[in-house]
Amino acid sequence: xxxxxxxxxxxxxxxxxxxxxxxxxxxxxxxxxxxxxxxxxxxxxxxxxx
Numbered sequence: 001x002x003x004x005x006x007x008x009x010x011x012x013x014x015x016x017x018x019x020x021x022x023x024x025x026x027x028x029x030x031x032x033x034x035x036x037x038x039x040x041x042x043x044x045x046x047x048x049x050x
Contacts (some may be wrong), residue, residue, distance in 0.1 A: 020026060 020029075
């Protein structure tokens with residue numbers, strides 16, 4: 001499996017991306033996304049601090 005961090009090099013950085021080249025990991029991520037997409041709830045248009 002090939003995984004490379006394209007961020008600032010720190011595991012806790014909030015910027016950046018991860019490059020994954022393993023087809024099995026990509027298939028797993030795509031299937032998980034599709035499965036959760038069907039059950040996702042829409043974001044509210046407004047937020048309150050309560």
